[in-house]
Amino acid sequence: MTGSVWAFSRALSSIKTRLISKELANICVPFSAVRCFSVTQARNMKLVQFTYNTKPDEVRAGYMEGDDVVDLNKADGSLPLKLVDILKLDCAVERIAQIKAKKPQGVPLSGVRLEAPITNQDKxxxxxxxxxxxxxxxxxxxxxxxxxxxxxxxxxxxxxxxxxxxxxxxxxxxxxxxxxxxxxxxxxxxxxxxxxxxxxxxxxxxxxxxxxxxxxxxxxxxxxxxxxxxxxxxxxxxxxxxxxxxxxxxxxxxxxxxxxxxxxxxxxxxxxxxxxxxxxxxxxxxxxxxxxxxxxxxxxxxxxxxxxxxxxxxxxxxxxxxxxxxxxxxxxxxxxxxx
CATH class of the missing domain: 3.90.850.10 (Fumarylacetoacetase-like, C-terminal domain)
Structure with missing residues (x-):
């Protein structure tokens, strides 16, 4: 083909590529294959912070176990009370997962008040x-x-x-x-x-x-x-x-x-x-x-x-x-x- 036809063909191909890319960007395509996680089933958690009805001024970290709340500090007294402080520890999530795997007893939601699940963060x-x-x-x-x-x-x-x-x-x-x-x-x-x-x-x-x-x-x-x-x-x-x-x-x-x-x-x-x-x-x-x-x-x-x-x-x-x-x-x- 002539130089002008070749140039026009290249330009048309480039426009098509950009249009296709724009359309694909709006499609929900799961990309879990490239996710960088190494997890076990025990890590699947809903993390909370809460106060006991009897101690409304003491915020504590826990996780949901069905309709109950498990108090992390009660399950492991070495853990801080608040979630942000637990996260500062080495292997924090793994330590929580280990507690969860042992299935400690929780308390009904009726006995606590759910607070913001994370507080005292930097930003x-x-x-x-x-x-x-x-x-x-x-x-x-x-x-x-x-x-x-x-x-x-x-x-x-x-x-x-x-x-x-x-x-x-x-x-x-x-x-x-x-x-x-x-x-x-x-x-x-x-x-x-x-x-x-x-x-x-x-x-x-x-x-x-x-x-x-x-x-x-x-x-x-x-x-x-x-x-x-x-x-x-x-x-x-x-x-x-x-x-x-x-x-x-x-x-x-x-x-x-x-x-x-x-x-x-x-x-x-x-x-x-x-x-x-x-x-x-x-x-x-x-x-x-x-x-x-x-x-x-x-x-x-x-x-x-x-x-x-x-x-x-x-x-x-x-x-x-x-x-x-x-x-x-x-x-x-x-x-x-x-x-």
């Missing part, structure tokens, strides 16, 4: 504009690199706590259901192919956001709009990573007052979990207990017509397939700090 990190449908509802081009922001770790609350609205300073508080990735061991300067080795597991989260403070009242910086007290419910437990076949092919849904607002799948994630972890670890050290909020799908209140926002008396139900359901009440902020 809570968010990824913005990371779902295709969320970008589409804003008519935005998906970002070429992950858009990273932070929330203070003090925002974390559990499945029995309420989001508390400071209605005197904001009337634009939004919901954002998210898959939360929990880091299990310290990592820095790692490759994406190794990222899953550092994941403890996953939980359900709400990246509650005061949109007026996020967009206008802090010169475009997200931190104050994202970090008001109680603005990150998580729970009810952390499902260990070996229970999740593919974290990027899970149904994810948010319901407000019995009306479905967000209904999507994590296959819509633009920047995949291993790539996000590797990018973060290239500039900072991630520590045990650190949380990465992987992004929210379309359906948030700010982009509805007309916009909708949370108010005292609302009830959020956040669900992620294979992980669980997180129910969250919305109340007016009370300076006494009562639960």
């Amino acid at each position: 809570v990190i968010g990824v913005g504009l990371n779902y295709l449908d969320h970008c589409k509802e804003q008519n935005l081009t998906p970002p070429e690199v992950p858009m990273i922001f932070s929330k203070f770790s003090s925002v974390i609350i559990g499945p029995n706590d309420a989001v508390k609205l400071r209605t005197e300073i904001t009337q634009s508080v939004d919901w954002e259901v998210e898959l939360a990735v929990v880091i299990g061991k310290e990592c820095t300067m790692i490759d994406a192919k190794d990222a899953y080795n550092y994941v403890l597991g996953y939980t359900v989260a709400q990246d509650i956001s005061a949109r007026d403070w996020q967009k206008k009242k802090n010169s475009g910086q997200f931190i104050l709009g994202k970090s008001m007290d109680t603005f990150c419910p998580i729970g009810p437990w952390i499902v260990t990573a070996d229970e999740i076949k593919d974290p990027q092919c899970l149904d994810i849904k948010c319901t407000l007052n019995s009306v479905v607002k967000q209904n999507s799948n994590t296959c819509q994630l633009i920047h995949k979990i291993p790539d996000v972890i590797a990018r973060l670890a290239s500039v900072m050290t991630l520590y045990p207990g650190d949380i990465i909020l992987s992004g929210t799908p379309g359906g948030v209140g700010m982009h509805r017509n007309p916009p909708e926002f949370l108010k005292p008396g609302d009830k959020l139900i956040s669900e992620i397939q294979s992980i669980g359901t997180l129910e969250t009440r919305v109340v007016k902020f009370d300076q006494c700090g009562c639960k």
Whole structure:
């Protein structure tokens, strides 16, 4: 063929390749064959933190055994009380798995109060504009690199706590259901192919956001709009990573007052979990207990017509397939700090 015809053929082939690649990126294809885990059945766990009804101020770590909670410190007195401190130990998950294999007795859920499954972590990190449908509802081009922001770790609350609205300073508080990735061991300067080795597991989260403070009242910086007290419910437990076949092919849904607002799948994630972890670890050290909020799908209140926002008396139900359901009440902020 002539040089011009050959050049045109090469260009057409390149365009087809790019189009096919773009379509494949949106298909849920499990990639468990390349996952970097070495696990036993005993490791499949739902990790929790809780307080006994008789000791409401002492937070303890455990795991679910059916409808019971097993207290890790009672099963092994050498273990710290809180999960983040257990994770700092060598072979922490393996030690928990060894306890589980011995089948110690648990206590009924009726005798405890489930708290946030991980607290006192170093960092809570968010990824913005990371779902295709969320970008589409804003008519935005998906970002070429992950858009990273932070929330203070003090925002974390559990499945029995309420989001508390400071209605005197904001009337634009939004919901954002998210898959939360929990880091299990310290990592820095790692490759994406190794990222899953550092994941403890996953939980359900709400990246509650005061949109007026996020967009206008802090010169475009997200931190104050994202970090008001109680603005990150998580729970009810952390499902260990070996229970999740593919974290990027899970149904994810948010319901407000019995009306479905967000209904999507994590296959819509633009920047995949291993790539996000590797990018973060290239500039900072991630520590045990650190949380990465992987992004929210379309359906948030700010982009509805007309916009909708949370108010005292609302009830959020956040669900992620294979992980669980997180129910969250919305109340007016009370300076006494009562639960």
